[in-house]
Amino acid sequence: MYYLGKYGSDASRREYDRIIAEFVANGRRTHRNPDEIRIDALIAQYLNYIEKEVDFSRSRKASIIRILRRLNALYGAQPVTSFGSTALKAFRQRLIDEDLGMNSINTYIATIKQVFSWGCEEELVPVDIAGALKMVKQLQEGRTSAKVYAPVERVSDVVVEATVPHLKLCYQDMIKVQRRISGRPQDVLNMRYCDIDRTGDVWVYMPYTHKTKKRGKVRILHIGPKA
Numbered sequence: 001m002y003y004l005g006k007y008g009s010d011a012s013r014r015e016y017d018r019i020i021a022e023f024v025a026n027g028r029r030t031h032r033n034p035d036e037i038r039i040d041a042l043i044a045q046y047l048n049y050i051e052k053e054v055d056f057s058r059s060r061k062a063s064i065i066r067i068l069r070r071l072n073a074l075y076g077a078q079p080v081t082s083f084g085s086t087a088l089k090a091f092r093q094r095l096i097d098e099d100l101g102m103n104s105i106n107t108y109i110a111t112i113k114q115v116f117s118w119g120c121e122e123e124l125v126p127v128d129i130a131g132a133l134k135m136v137k138q139l140q141e142g143r144t145s146a147k148v149y150a151p152v153e154r155v156s157d158v159v160v161e162a163t164v165p166h167l168k169l170c171y172q173d174m175i176k177v178q179r180r181i182s183g184r185p186q187d188v189l190n191m192r193y194c195d196i197d198r199t200g201d202v203w204v205y206m207p208y209t210h211k212t213k214k215r216g217k218v219r220i221l222h223i224g225p226k227a
Contacts, residue, residue: 026122037124039083040076043068045124046115057186057211067111080116080125085132088112092136095146102146106138180227181205187221201225 004012119125197204203223210219
């Protein structure tokens with residue numbers, strides 16, 4: 001029930017327009033008491049948001065889904081108001097106890113903070129809850145018991161050359177092209193004819209999606225005769 005003011009007045013019409021505008025902006029959902037919103041519902045709405053409105057790569061989306069599936073398994077049935085800094089640190093400690101690497105744990109925590117910040121913007125999460133989660137600091141080497149694993153090194157050319165003949169033909173081609181254009185796996189996976197200027201001896205490939213696209217940057221790869 002919304003009280004708009006005196007019937008037929010300009011003020012009541014303005015108040016009506018404001019309420020309808022907020023209703024539409026909120027995805028045609030009425031505002032609910034945050035205590036009624038569970039973490040699994042917040043996760044579902046966030047995943048729907050990034051699927052429709054955010055240009056994340058497939059690998060980034062897969063990583064987010066993996067992280068939030070873990071959060072949902074432990075806390076999904078709890079209201080968002082119950083998940084404060086203490087709960088987040090307890091979740092982080094569980095990851096440490098399972099020997100997850102420090103960098104991976106920091107990625108988990110940053111993703112969860114991002115979800116709750118988005119929920120705060122959508123008025124699904126109270127400001128104090130989102131603010132409390134932001135105060136949880138990242139783990140730092142030498143100041144945590146979390147393991148710090150050695151960075152993954154590049155695969156040597158010898159190993160690549162020995163492996164390629166044992167793969168399916170399409171995979172062989174993808175690896176050879178990726179190496180010759182100095183691209184990433186996603187550059188080959190996402191390659192389309194319409195993204196390649198084939199007018200010259202050296203073709204110019206501009207991927208339609210890449211991880212720096214949201215920063216306004218254009219990615220250009222050159223495809224020589226061998227590629």
